Structures are given as C-alpha cells and as structure tokens.
Amino acid sequence: MSEPKDFSLACPIEIDRYPHVMLAHGGGGKLMHQLINQMFVPTFRIPTNCQHDAAAIDLPSTPGHPAARIAFTTDSYVVHPLFFPGGDIGSLAVNGTVNDLAMAGARPLYLSASFILEEGLPMSTLWQIVQSMQQAARIANVQIVTGDTKVVDRGKGDGIFINTAGVGIIESDLIIAPQSVQQGDAVLLNGDIGRHGMAIMAVREGLEFETVIASDTAPLADLVLKLLAAGLEIHILRDLTRGGLASALNEISLAANMGISIDENLIPVREDVQGACEILGFDPLYVANEGRFIAFVPQVQVETALQIMRSHPLGENACEIGRVTDNSSNLVTMRTSIGSTRIVDLLSGEQLPRIC
Amino acid sequence: MSEPKDFSLACPIEIDRYPHVMLAHGGGGKLMHQLINQMFVPTFRIPTNCQHDAAAIDLPSTPGHPAARIAFTTDSYVVHPLFFPGGDIGSLAVNGTVNDLAMAGARPLYLSASFILEEGLPMSTLWQIVQSMQQAARIANVQIVTGDTKVVDRGKGDGIFINTAGVGIIESDLIIAPQSVQQGDAVLLNGDIGRHGMAIMAVREGLEFETVIASDTAPLADLVLKLLAAGLEIHILRDLTRGGLASALNEISLAANMGISIDENLIPVREDVQGACEILGFDPLYVANEGRFIAFVPQVQVETALQIMRSHPLGENACEIGRVTDNSSNLVTMRTSIGSTRIVDLLSGEQLPRIC
Numbered sequence: 001m002s003e004p005k006d007f008s009l010a011c012p013i014e015i016d017r018y019p020h021v022m023l024a025h026g027g028g029g030k031l032m033h034q035l036i037n038q039m040f041v042p043t044f045r046i047p048t049n050c051q052h053d054a055a056a057i058d059l060p061s062t063p064g065h066p067a068a069r070i071a072f073t074t075d076s077y078v079v080h081p082l083f084f085p086g087g088d089i090g091s092l093a094v095n096g097t098v099n100d101l102a103m104a105g106a107r108p109l110y111l112s113a114s115f116i117l118e119e120g121l122p123m124s125t126l127w128q129i130v131q132s133m134q135q136a137a138r139i140a141n142v143q144i145v146t147g148d149t150k151v152v153d154r155g156k157g158d159g160i161f162i163n164t165a166g167v168g169i170i171e172s173d174l175i176i177a178p179q180s181v182q183q184g185d186a187v188l189l190n191g192d193i194g195r196h197g198m199a200i201m202a203v204r205e206g207l208e209f210e211t212v213i214a215s216d217t218a219p220l221a222d223l224v225l226k227l228l229a230a231g232l233e234i235h236i237l238r239d240l241t242r243g244g245l246a247s248a249l250n251e252i253s254l255a256a257n258m259g260i261s262i263d264e265n266l267i268p269v270r271e272d273v274q275g276a277c278e279i280l281g282f283d284p285l286y287v288a289n290e291g292r293f294i295a296f297v298p299q300v301q302v303e304t305a306l307q308i309m310r311s312h313p314l315g316e317n318a319c320e321i322g323r324v325t326d327n328s329s330n331l332v333t334m335r336t337s338i339g340s341t342r343i344v345d346l347l348s349g350e351q352l353p354r355i356c
Numbered sequence: 357m358s359e360p361k362d363f364s365l366a367c368p369i370e371i372d373r374y375p376h377v378m379l380a381h382g383g384g385g386k387l388m389h390q391l392i393n394q395m396f397v398p399t400f401r402i403p404t405n406c407q408h409d410a411a412a413i414d415l416p417s418t419p420g421h422p423a424a425r426i427a428f429t430t431d432s433y434v435v436h437p438l439f440f441p442g443g444d445i446g447s448l449a450v451n452g453t454v455n456d457l458a459m460a461g462a463r464p465l466y467l468s469a470s471f472i473l474e475e476g477l478p479m480s481t482l483w484q485i486v487q488s489m490q491q492a493a494r495i496a497n498v499q500i501v502t503g504d505t506k507v508v509d510r511g512k513g514d515g516i517f518i519n520t521a522g523v524g525i526i527e528s529d530l531i532i533a534p535q536s537v538q539q540g541d542a543v544l545l546n547g548d549i550g551r552h553g554m555a556i557m558a559v560r561e562g563l564e565f566e567t568v569i570a571s572d573t574a575p576l577a578d579l580v581l582k583l584l585a586a587g588l589e590i591h592i593l594r595d596l597t598r599g600g601l602a603s604a605l606n607e608i609s610l611a612a613n614m615g616i617s618i619d620e621n622l623i624p625v626r627e628d629v630q631g632a633c634e635i636l637g638f639d640p641l642y643v644a645n646e647g648r649f650i651a652f653v654p655q656v657q658v659e660t661a662l663q664i665m666r667s668h669p670l671g672e673n674a675c676e677i678g679r680v681t682d683n684s685s686n687l688v689t690m691r692t693s694i695g696s697t698r699i700v701d702l703l704s705g706e707q708l709p710r711i712c
Binding site: 007009010011012013015018019020021022023024025026027032035036039040041044045046050054055057059060069070072073074075076077078102109112113114115116117118119120121122123124126127128130131132134135136143144145147148149150151152153155156157158162164165167169209281297354 | 388398400424434483512
C-alpha cells in the first residue's frame with residue numbers, strides 16, 4: 001500500500017510571502033480565509049454545500065433505510081485563558097459545535113470530545129472542564145458519545161486543547177446556504193455583540209470594569225429550531241465567532257455574490273463592551289461572539305421572526321440590522337452612527353488570537 | 357443562561373495520587389483506561405454501545421426517513437516526529453479514523469479535519485501533510501467534508517496536531533461488540549505486529565537497521581467490509597493501536613468478561629521489528645500498529661475468514677492466534693514460545709508516548 005511520498009504540486013499559498021504559519025492564519029480574517037480557500041478546500045475537494053460552519057451531507061440509502069440528511073462539523077478549542085467570566089473551554093467546546101450544527105439548520109444530536117492534554121495539567125482542572133462540558137451538553141440536549149485522549153510532553157501544548165465534532169439531523173427541506181440569499185432579504189441579529197471577545201481580553205489584559213463582562217457563550221439550536229418550526233423561509237444562518245459580525249457578513253456577501261448594507265445605529269453593543277473595545281482598540285464589529293447569530297429572511301417574515309426570537313431567552317434583544325442590497329457587488333457597507341457610509345471589509349491580520 | 361460554575365462532585369480520579377496529568381494518561385495502559393472509565397464515561401454518561409473505537413448510534417427517524425444506523429468517531433493525532441518511514445501525521449490521521457469506523461463494522465464515508473498549528477510551522481510542511489491526507493482519503497474512499505484551523509503561539513503547541521472525526525454507515529445487522537463474544541471464538545489477526553511503533557521509535561532514537569522499518573499504517577475498512585459482505589458472523593473487531601495487541605485483548609476480555617488465550621508462536625513479528633524491540637526494551641505485544649486488527653469469529657468460520665483476509669493486500673499474513681476460553685475469568689493468557697504460560701496484562705505506565 002505504499003505510495004509516493006513526494007507531493008510535487010506547488011503550494012497554493014505563496015511561500016515566499018508566507019513561509020511560516022502565523023497567528024493570523026487562525027484569526028478569522030483574510031489570511032485564514034486564504035489558507036482555507038486556497039489550500040484546504042481545493043485539495044480536499046470539499047463540496048460547496050460543506051464550506052460553512054457544518055457540512056450538510058446525505059447518507060446513502062441502505063436496505064430499509066432511505067437516505068437521511070445530516071450535518072457534520074468539527075472545531076478545536078484553544079481558548080486562553082481556560083476559564084473566563086461566563087464560561088470556560090469546556091462549555092465553549094460544546095456550545096460552539098452545537099451552534100455550528102444549528103447554523104446548518106440541523107438538530108444537534110451527538111458530540112465527540114477529544115482532548116490534547118499537556119503533561120502537568122492539574123487533574124482538578126481537567127475535572128472541572130469535563131463537568132462543565134457535561135453541563136453544557138445537558139443544557140443543549142446533546143449526548144457526548146465518543147472521545148479520545150492524548151497527552152503531550154510539558155511545553156508542547158498549553159494545558160488543554162479540546163476538539164468537539166458534532167452530528168445533527170437536518171429535518172427541514174430548506175437549503176440554508178449562500179445561494180439561497182436574495183436581494184431584499186432582511187438581516188436579523190439575536191442580540192448585542194462583542195461580549196465573548198471582550199470577556200476574554202479583559203481577563204488577559206487584567207482589565208477591571210465596574211461590571212464584569214461575561215461571555216455570551218450559549219447553545220443556539222433551540223432558538224433556530226423554533227424559527228424553522230414556524231415555517232420561516234430562512235435563507236442563511238451564520239454564528240458570529242472568530243472575526244465577528246463583519247467577517248460573517250463578508251463571507252456571506254462573497255459566497256452569495258450580493259451586497260449587504262447594515263446600519264450601525266441598529267447594532268446593539270453594550271456600553272461596557274463598547275468601553276472595553278475603545279480602551280483596547282477593537283472594533284466590536286470584528287469581535288468574536290459565542291451566542292450570537294444572523295439569520296437572513298424575506299422582508300415579509302421579519303415581524304414573525306423577530307417575535308419568535310424575542311420570546312426566547314437568547315433573542316430578547318433581537319433586531320433587524322440591515323438587508324441584502326443587490327447582486328452587482330459583493331461589498332458589505334455600513335451606514336455609520338454619524339450618517340456616513342463605509343465599507344466593512346475582512347481584516348488582514350489577526351485581531352484576537354485564541355479567542356475560541 | 358448562566359449556571360453555577362462550582363462543580364462540587366469529588367474528582368473520580370484520586371487527586372492525592374495523581375495530582376497532575378502524566379504522559380501515561382495518554383499511553384494506552386492502565387492510567388488511560390482509568391481516566392476514561394472513571395472520569396469521561398460516567399460523567400458524559402457514554403452509552404455502552406459507544407465505549408469502543410467508534411460510537412454506533414441510531415439517527416432518529418424523520419418524515420420520509422426511517423432511522424439509519426451510523427458510526428461516529430474522533431481521534432486527535434500528536435505523533436512525533438511528523439514524518440516517519442511509511443507515513444506521516446496526515447496519512448495516519450486519515451487511516452486511524454477510517455479504521456475506528458471500520459472496527460464498528462461501518463463503511464467510512466465522511467471525515468472532518470481540524471488543525472491546531474503552532475505559529476512558525478513551515479507552510480511547506482503543512483502543504484505536504486495536507487496532500488498526504490488527501491491521498492490517504494482517496495485511497496480509503498472517504499471524503500473530507502468539514503474542517504477547522506486554529507493557530508497557537510510559538511511554544512504552546514508542537515508544529516501541528518490534527519483531529520479527524522469520522523462518520524460511517526452501518527449496513528450490517530451484527531452487533532459487533534464485547535457482549536457478542538462467545539466461548540470458543542477464534543481470534544484472527546491480519547498480519548505481523550509492532551511495525552508502526554518501531555518505525556516511530558527508530559526515527560526518534562536515531563537507530564539504523566539493515567532494513568528500514570516502515571509503519572504499517574493503512575485503511576482497514578475495505579478488508580473488514582469484505583468479511584462482512586461474505587456473511588461472516590464477526591463478534592468483535594479491534595484495531596491494535598496504542599497499547600498494541602495486548603491492550604486490545606485485555607479490553608475485550610474485560611468488557612466481555614471472558615478469558616482469552618493466545619499462542620506466542622502464532623503471532624507474526626518481523627525479525628527487524630523483534631530486533632528493534634529487543635534493543636529498545638519493548639515487548640511487541642504492547643507496541644502500536646496502525647494497520648492491524650483482530651477479529652473474533654466462530655471457530656467454524658475460521659477457514660473462510662482467513663481465506664478472505666489472505667486474498668487482500670492487507671491480510672496476506674492473516675492467521676489464527678488464539679481463542680476465547682471461558683467465562684470464569686477475564687484474563688488474557690499466552691502460551692510462550694518456550695512452552696510456559698503467562699498472563700498478558702495491561703501496562704501501568706506509558707510505553708510509547710505520542711505514537712499516534
């Protein structure tokens with residue numbers, strides 16, 4: 001079974017320019033998209049229905065079992081610090097993967113949990129994280145069914161990294177994907193942005209505010225399934241993790257080849273988060289969230305959708321923040337609070353490394 | 357959605373004795389089994405049909421889609437060095453997960469690929485590994501459909517760690533699990549043991565032999581599916597990774613509450629592997645393989661099974677190495693080459709860290 005080990009294809013990333021992996025390659029901005037879209041997607045020949053948070057795949061039919069449609073996703077979590085206000089790497093690893101499944105319109109069912117532990121990690125720390133994972137799984141109504149444990153030598157890891165993969169079942173017949181996005185679609189957001197990233201940064205930088213900024217980490221599947229159960233024609237869903245709202249909108253705009261316009265005045269940002277962003281030099285549009293998502297729906301369904309969102313604990317402050325404007329550009333533009341219009345681009349470098 | 361973060365349950369691992377995670381907790385021996393069976397399995401309430409290489413799970417039926425049975429598995433790969441004779445971390449990450457699915461009797465379909473990259477990893481190294489993964493996926497007839505990329509700061513990782521999760525479909529109605537094991541079952545092995553571990557160790561220790569010991573890493577699903585297609589009544593399958601043949605037999609013996617007896621003279625070990633083991637002080641029974649498995653079948657089916665195995669490139673040297681003896685003990689015993697009998701136990705410490 002031996003095969004040639006000399007892979008002669010030229011590296012699709014310009015090696016002269018990027019001879020080494022940089023933090024920005026995992027930061028949610030341009031370099032990460034380049035790595036994914038130029039190296040991983042074409043080499044692995046990843047189908048277009050799989051190039052988002054989760055892959056939507058058909059299981060083949062077998063005798064007595066017609067094909068089922070499932071969602072399958074994976075995420076590794078390397079957040080630093082391991083514990084932060086509102087959560088920890090364990091609850092994050094469960095919620096993040098649950099949310100990736102939810103963004104494919106799937107009902108999350110099963111999770112895997114794979115640990116890369118650094119020699120010397122306190123056993124009590126591991127135990128606390130494991131309990132937190134189970135609590136998060138219980139709240140999200142998913143079952144952890146399989147796992148793996150590796151230990152690396154001291155100095156070759158950073159306490160604990162967790163990978164969770166997830167499987168969910170897609171019960172809706174909608175195609176929740178960029179190609180479904182239509183001109184005039186409303187962009188709905190389920191609440192204020194920027195809390196997760198600022199919660200992490202406040203701990204890292206030792207900042208103290210009058211109030212503690214807690215991460216918004218939460219499982220979004222229940223809310224999304226309620227929207228689907230109401231028969232809403234959801235065109236796309238995206239959670240606002242690495243790269244924040246700005247990156248999610250750019251990804252959709254680019255993939256759908258549509259323009260999107262949003263209004264800064266309509267985007268909720270808590271005062272303490274805004275303050276922390278100003279002190280640390282961040283733009284809340286680019287800050288990671290772990291319990292926030294956008295949904296694109298036809299304009300006529302906005303009221304119904306917002307009503308459902310606002311009656312859910314994770315959507316109390318849901319609002320419409322903009323709309324799909326045209327198919328002549330793939331730009332995201334924003335009417336700012338002072339009335340001007342600016343382009344909201346992908347960031348080039350990393351803004352917040354190891355945020356999730 | 358905030359919940360108490362004070363998890364008051366006592367840690368199920370004796371913290372006085374094991375205050376920190378040690379390399380042995382990932383080594384495939386007693387400490388790893390203790391961590392899994394005392395902490396992970398009860399806390400996550402992992403069902404008994406999921407406590408092996410892969411979880412066998414039923415998808416719920418949806419309108420027009422009766423329940424399907426799938427296998428779901430995960431493994432993180434931290435092998436050091438990244439490249440070794442016969443393979444690399446990329447091909448290993450694909451084959452290992454394919455094999456975990458195969459051991460559940462599933463046809464592997466879809467894989468995820470999640471990378472934890474260390475800042476500074478040469479881009480060319482990443483490219484080589486990515487190509488190797490794709491080649492391995494092509495050979496194993498699986499599709500990589502989803503992924504994730506994280507980058508950690510220099511000194512907080514070790515070049516590259518890869519997690520692959522996998523989904524396969526279970527077409528057979530057999531229950532391939534310890535509870536199916538019966539007294540008198542034959543233990544079949546698909547070839548010589550110890551090559552993967554010794555290939556890694558030879559590189560690590562800078563040993564040179566007359567011949568290069570190459571890893572046996574290979575995808576086993578095709579061979580297993582041929583056995584199933586022939587209608588053989590396979591009671592259990594297990595691949596011989598961390599902890600090797602000895603650990604796999606112990607796990608089955610313990611879970612099935614059956615004794616197993618094997619014959620050292622019947623277990624193929626290549627001369628160079630035997631020599632390397634002697635130099636480095638390893639017992640081939642405990643050395644990891646990445647293309648070897650055992651299958652338990654009723655004695656009357658041994659000839660058919662061996663015929664199928666031997667006609668496959670990955671089973672040319674397949675053989676019967678022992679049988680299930682009784683249900684009065686759960687000991688693994690071996691008739692040694694000099695005619696005595698010894699107990700083959702799980703190892704206490706790690707034998708070979710970071711072998712996969």
